[in-house]
Amino acid sequence: MTRTPRTTARPASPAGRAVAHAHSSRSLPLPAAHRGSRAAAGGDPGGAVRKTVLPGGLRVVTQSVPDVRSATFGIWARVGSRDETPALNGATHYLEHLLFKGTRRRSALDISAEIDAVGGEMNAFTAKEFTCYYARVLDTDLPLAIDVVCDMLTGSLIRSEDVEAERGVVLEEIAMTEDDPGDCVHDLFARTMLGDTPLGRPVLGTNETINALTRDRIARFYRRHYDPTHLVVAAAGNLDHDTVVRQVREAFEAAGALADAGAEPVGPRTGARRIRTAGRVEVLDRGTEQAHVVLGVPGLSRTDERRWALGVLSAALGGGMSSRLFQEVREKRGLAYSVYSYTSGFADCGLFGVYVGCRPNLVHDVLKICRDELDHVAEHGLDDEELRRAVGQLAGSTVLGMEDTGALMNHIGKGELCWGRQMSVDDMLGRISAVTPDDVRSVAREILGQRPSLSVIGPLTDRQSARLDEAVA
Structure with a gap:
């Protein structure tokens, strides 16, 4: 049997440093290719x-x-x-x-x-x-x-x-x-x-x-x-x-399974759980060739409307080959093969993380770059070109992810179970394209402005492990 990849949703938390930015009311238009797609022009794939x-x-x-x-x-x-x-x-x-x-x-x-x-x-x-x-x-x-x-x-x-x-x-x-x-x-x-x-x-x-x-x-x-x-x-x-x-x-x-004719469906999960963990470091010593690292913070629940802005932010930070973390860690410095950011959303809370796999002796260099980039984006946001690429990537992956009957079944089944309603591809594209630069900057300040925690699996020396606290200070 298979397990689902970690669910993608988006992060929430205390406000970070307030920084004024321009372009506060402009939304990020969908690229022309997505505006002309069947989903954008005429409804869902089905x-x-x-x-x-x-x-x-x-x-x-x-x-x-x-x-x-x-x-x-x-x-x-x-x-x-x-x-x-x-x-x-x-x-x-x-x-x-x-x-x-x-x-x-x-x-x-x-x-x-x-x-x-x-x-x-x-x-x-x-x-x-x-x-x-x-x-x-x-x-x-x-x-x-x-x-x-x-x-x-x-x-x-x-x-x-x-x-x-x-x-x-x-x-x-x-x-x-x-x-x-x-x-x-x-x-x-x-x-x-x-x-x-x-x-x-x-x-x-x-x-x-x-x-x-x-x-x-x-x-x-x-x-x-x-x-x-x-x-x-x-x-x-x-x-x-x-x-x-x-x-x-x-x-x-x-099978006699519908005997209780008056029974009502159980609704979606609800709640408002908050994750207050900050600055925690856990290391699992394994004799692997690489060190596998996740640096992250509390995120948004899957029902939080800010999840669309966070999805755009995550795409810009670590969602593709042109993303900021991929360019800084892999393309410019050659410190890792795999580096990406992701979000996990549950009914009442969520997580935002950055994953990197690298040689053990490079862990501290990689973590410093990642932390510097997250801190910079938390304070200054992303430029408009990065945001346009992120919107296009998120919109494209949303449409392409609906191209077979299995994906559609997952979409409508999870929609009914987790939200109690359906959201069409048009609706999702509309939410993505409605995200403004200020929406992304606000979410970046709130989410990335938090003190992160860190998880590492790999053959780190005692000295290397002792220095990991620097990454979450």
Whole structure:
């Protein structure tokens, strides 16, 4: 099974130093290429999103794309690793594996063989706030995908022997992740910033928690979080909404999953959590060739309207080959191969980070450059040309990211689950193009003006580790 790359959203925090800037009311126009695109000129890559709420609180959202020959069907569950107690850490992801192990109607081999036999692909991913199961097939095979995925979600047996067999697989996945320090450092950064909290703990769990999980505890977790009120069904491709709704309803009713006709859907997560961590340094000693570094600060929740300005800021700082950090660290000085900035947004908080992979003896030079650039942008902002490039990059990646039925299914499913509404590509492009230079400068002062924290994985000497405090002073 796969895990989602860390969710992209945007940062928030105390105001930084106030600096007056000109051009306060001008928005950043979309490049002509994006203004003339199909999404910008005539709507989304597909048709309108339709939604039906079935008895039992099950939501079904679809987007028709008549000019393709495929369809992607998914079911989103409003449960992630942040819903786990310390003893249950890793249970959501473990359960994701177990739903592929067999139902009352199908064995594990039947589940995979039926999708393989039509050339489809099937997978799932677990994140901190949701889990998704999906299948991508030819449009003519959509009824099969609906039946198989719905059967998995409603009829899983979660047998003791499957729990024991899959335990080793999950432990191997943990080991595989730990063997990839470029991935593992982001889990370390989450722990550095969020501590021993549900959001700070790893999605996969640990060897200790996975070994301690029992069949009964996982089954209780399944029953508590997989009722229809916590689920969103999403489908995109060459499909008919009413037909999908009928097939989904038949599958759930056959499993007895819509018995509570008066149940209402559970709404999006809410909250106003603040991250107050500053100046923390965590180092994990590993015998790697590179040191893997994340320097970052608290960010914005995924519902914060400033996230559009922060997205533009992140693109300008470290979103591409022309970005400020890429140019300063890699192109001008040749100190690293990989350097980028990113944002992670949750329902009630977020993170902003800069990642660099470099030789251990270059860590301090790289961190000084990154810190100097962040401090400079926090005080002076970015010039208009950088901002225009960033807007164009963000707009282009938004449109290109919607070019297949799987991406559309993700977009509408996550939109319903996390926001309770849909935002079209036109809407998103409009929000991006409406960002003003002052919006970006304001977010830069607030976010980049904070004292950062630092996470490092690599073979640093005691002397090198002792000097890391300089980067967060």
